[in-house]
Each structure stands twice: as structure tokens, then as C-alpha cells.
Amino acid sequence: MKQLLLLALFIPTLLWAQDDSKYLAGAVPLENGKVVFAKEINAPSFSKDEVYDRMLDWANGFFSEDNNRVAYSDKAQGDIAAIGQTNLVFQSTALSLDRAEMNYRVTMECEDGKCIMKVAGIRYEYNVSYQREPEKYTAEEWITDKYCLNKNKTKLNRGNGKFRKKTIDFIDEMFASASAALGVQAAANVAPAASVVPARTVTPAPQVPAKEGYVAFAADKIPSTLLQILPESDMQVASAGKPDTKETSAEWKGTGNMFGKSIASIVISKDSPVYKEIGDNGTYSLSFFKKGENGDPWLVIDCRKQGETAEGQQITIIGEIINVWMK
Structure with missing residues (x-):
């Protein structure tokens, strides 16, 4: 009788271990x-x-x-x-x-x-x-x-x-x-x-002239150490169409991958002149500066808008990264 009781006590443990096999290596x-x-x-x-x-x-x-x-x-x-x-x-x-x-x-x-x-x-x-x-x-x-x-x-x-x-x-x-x-x-x-079948082939972005004083990085090769310090930097957004019109209150949301493309996301006000200038598929630059300092940005990410989502007066813009420059 004692043996049966012990077996009954161990059964839930054995079943739990079997259930866990789905979550292993x-x-x-x-x-x-x-x-x-x-x-x-x-x-x-x-x-x-x-x-x-x-x-x-x-x-x-x-x-x-x-x-x-x-x-x-x-x-x-x-x-x-x-x-x-x-x-x-x-x-x-x-x-x-x-x-x-x-x-x-x-x-x-x-x-x-x-x-x-x-x-x-x-x-x-x-x-x-x-x-x-x-x-x-x-x-x-x-x-x-x-x-x-x-x-x-x-x-x-x-x-x-x-x-x-x-x-x-x-x-x-x-x-x-x-x-x-x-x-x-x-x-x-x-x-x-x-x-899974690989995603469709992505056409590479056209080559652009080097930015003087900067080193170029491939969009998918940005060092993780750089990405980690972006939230601590001041960010400025400017449309390629009107580079003199700048937005400094936008929020950096990070990088990722979408349909084989490296992407960057930001949150910007719906009323921002820069947001209106970017339009549906415009290109724009994200310039990062050391906190509280002026001068040239230490990192520039050029993007082409791919999509957006709205939440109240704030817009999340998703952009394909087309160039990355570090000073």
C-alpha cells in the first residue's frame, strides 16, 4: 500500500517533466x-x-x-x-x-x-x-x-x-x-x-558618396555597443527634402528587421513640420549628438520611410536604414 501511495505522489512530477520536453533544446x-x-x-x-x-x-x-x-x-x-x-x-x-x-x-x-x-x-x-x-x-x-x-x-x-x-x-x-x-x-x-523558405531578395540601396570625416557601416552591421548608447544621445530628425527644417523632440525607439530590411523606428509629433515633409515614402536623417553638446553629430542614420502607426497625436515612423555614418 505504501508503494502505491509513493507512486501516486510521484506521478504529477513525472507528468510535469514530460510536459517540459516541448520547451527544451x-x-x-x-x-x-x-x-x-x-x-x-x-x-x-x-x-x-x-x-x-x-x-x-x-x-x-x-x-x-x-x-x-x-x-x-x-x-x-x-x-x-x-x-x-x-x-x-x-x-x-x-x-x-x-x-x-x-x-x-x-x-x-x-x-x-x-x-x-x-x-x-x-x-x-x-x-x-x-x-x-x-x-x-x-x-x-x-x-x-x-x-x-x-x-x-x-x-x-x-x-x-x-x-x-x-x-x-x-x-x-x-x-x-x-x-x-x-x-x-x-x-x-x-x-x-x-x-522556412527565405524571404525574398532585397534590392540593395544605391551607393552614395562618402560623408567627409565619417566612416560608413552596413545597415545590418552596426555594432551593438553603438546601439546601446543611442538612447543616451540627443537626436535630431531632418527631412532630405528640407534639411534645414529639424525636429529635436522626436523619440528614438530602436532598430530591427522587417522583410529582410534593417529598420529604425522613431516617435514624432503629428504636428511636426518634419513629419509632414517626410510624407508617405520620403527619406530623412537621424543625427545623434553627445548629450547637451553642439557641433557635428557623432552618428547619422539615413532612412527611407516604410510605414507608420498613430497613437493620439504621436506617430511611430518605421524607416528602412539606407546609410549609417559614424564620426
């Missing part, structure tokens, strides 16, 4: 060092336009809540991009709520008979009771195999393992919802990014 895929969850949804009976229309309808519904929005759509190319935010709830009781805010980007490339979805740019904010400011992590430093599994890759770490599990579960559910929009029953597992 390889469950969080990497693409060029970045966490990228990818899913190819096949719908062979639909044309490119039909796939696009269904996915855009789905995206407008799925990303309709606060801080979620469709940021870019182009029917001719079949491209859709969205910005998402959700709360990952780890534990909820009458006395406490343990959760983290997760921000992410989704891209959808619609073609004849299929849609390729990718989720990237995952970031977390986690409130800790004994700290005034929330802790912030990126997926690359928090939920990858390197940081989230034990040495033998047989167990999740206690602290960040819950982030990995909830992230995978959320993305599985989102892919399942998108698949249903195309009338497809989703597969159980998320495909690694490397197994």
Missing part, C-alpha cells in the same frame, strides 16, 4: 544570432491576394487592443507587419500576481498558396517587488538555450524558464489562430526559422 530558434519564431502556413487553394486579404483581416483583429497595431501593409508586395504587446501570467492568486509584459514584432509575407509568419524583437519588462524600476530583458539574453537551460540541456532554469514556456505557448497559440484564418489546422510545433 532547440525550442527557441535563432536566426543570425536573433530569436526568430517562424511558421509557414500553406493554403494551396488561395491566390496571393486572397492570402493577403485574410491575413490582414486576421491581423486587424488580433492586434486591435491597446499597444497592439498593424504597423505596415502593402498588398502589391503581400507584406504585413504588426507590433504586439501581451502579458505573460506566470501565477495569479487572490494575494499576488506574477506576470511580465512582452513586446514583439510580427511580419507576414503573403504569396500564392502560403503565408510566412515571423515573430522577432521580443522584449520583456518584469516588475520585482523590491525594485522601483522593472527589470528588462531581450529574448536573446533571457530565453535561449544558452541562458535558459542547464548544462546538459535537460532542464529549464527556475528563474527564466517560466518566460521561455509562456513565450512558446503564446506564439504557438498565435500561429494556430493565424492558421485558422486561412482554414488550416496548425501543426503542434513551431518550425525553426532556418526551415
Whole structure:
């Protein structure tokens, strides 16, 4: 009888361990060092336009809540991009709520008979009771195999393992919802990014004359150390059409990747003359200066506008990075 009782006590533990196998080695895929969850949804009976229309309808519904929005759509190319935010709830009781805010980007490339979805740019904010400011992590430093599994890759770490599990579960559910929009029953597992058909070839930006006194960087080769100090610099935005008209109150939001293009995002006032000058597809420069100092900028990023989203009087502009110059 005692043996049966002991077995009954161990069964929940064994089932829990079996459930965890889904989240172990390889469950969080990497693409060029970045966490990228990818899913190819096949719908062979639909044309490119039909796939696009269904996915855009789905995206407008799925990303309709606060801080979620469709940021870019182009029917001719079949491209859709969205910005998402959700709360990952780890534990909820009458006395406490343990959760983290997760921000992410989704891209959808619609073609004849299929849609390729990718989720990237995952970031977390986690409130800790004994700290005034929330802790912030990126997926690359928090939920990858390197940081989230034990040495033998047989167990999740206690602290960040819950982030990995909830992230995978959320993305599985989102892919399942998108698949249903195309009338497809989703597969159980998320495909690694490397197994998905590569994005279409991107035409390189034309070469421009070197900027005197500056060193050029490829858009996808900006050193991470430079990106980390951009929020601490003063930023100035100027349209290529009217470089003397400048905006100094815009907010830097960071870099990323969208449909194979390196992008930069800023938030600017709807009433800004620079915003009005940039228009629909204009080019503009982001100049960065040392805090409180005048003179030449230490970094200049030239961009071509790709899309925007509005939130009240503020506009988030997404621009393709076409040149990077450092003094």
C-alpha cells in the first residue's frame, strides 16, 4: 500500500517533466544570432491576394487592443507587419500576481498558396517587488538555450524558464489562430526559422558618396555597443527634402528587421513640420549628438520611410536604414 501511495505522489512530477520536453533544446530558434519564431502556413487553394486579404483581416483583429497595431501593409508586395504587446501570467492568486509584459514584432509575407509568419524583437519588462524600476530583458539574453537551460540541456532554469514556456505557448497559440484564418489546422510545433523558405531578395540601396570625416557601416552591421548608447544621445530628425527644417523632440525607439530590411523606428509629433515633409515614402536623417553638446553629430542614420502607426497625436515612423555614418 505504501508503494502505491509513493507512486501516486510521484506521478504529477513525472507528468510535469514530460510536459517540459516541448520547451527544451532547440525550442527557441535563432536566426543570425536573433530569436526568430517562424511558421509557414500553406493554403494551396488561395491566390496571393486572397492570402493577403485574410491575413490582414486576421491581423486587424488580433492586434486591435491597446499597444497592439498593424504597423505596415502593402498588398502589391503581400507584406504585413504588426507590433504586439501581451502579458505573460506566470501565477495569479487572490494575494499576488506574477506576470511580465512582452513586446514583439510580427511580419507576414503573403504569396500564392502560403503565408510566412515571423515573430522577432521580443522584449520583456518584469516588475520585482523590491525594485522601483522593472527589470528588462531581450529574448536573446533571457530565453535561449544558452541562458535558459542547464548544462546538459535537460532542464529549464527556475528563474527564466517560466518566460521561455509562456513565450512558446503564446506564439504557438498565435500561429494556430493565424492558421485558422486561412482554414488550416496548425501543426503542434513551431518550425525553426532556418526551415522556412527565405524571404525574398532585397534590392540593395544605391551607393552614395562618402560623408567627409565619417566612416560608413552596413545597415545590418552596426555594432551593438553603438546601439546601446543611442538612447543616451540627443537626436535630431531632418527631412532630405528640407534639411534645414529639424525636429529635436522626436523619440528614438530602436532598430530591427522587417522583410529582410534593417529598420529604425522613431516617435514624432503629428504636428511636426518634419513629419509632414517626410510624407508617405520620403527619406530623412537621424543625427545623434553627445548629450547637451553642439557641433557635428557623432552618428547619422539615413532612412527611407516604410510605414507608420498613430497613437493620439504621436506617430511611430518605421524607416528602412539606407546609410549609417559614424564620426
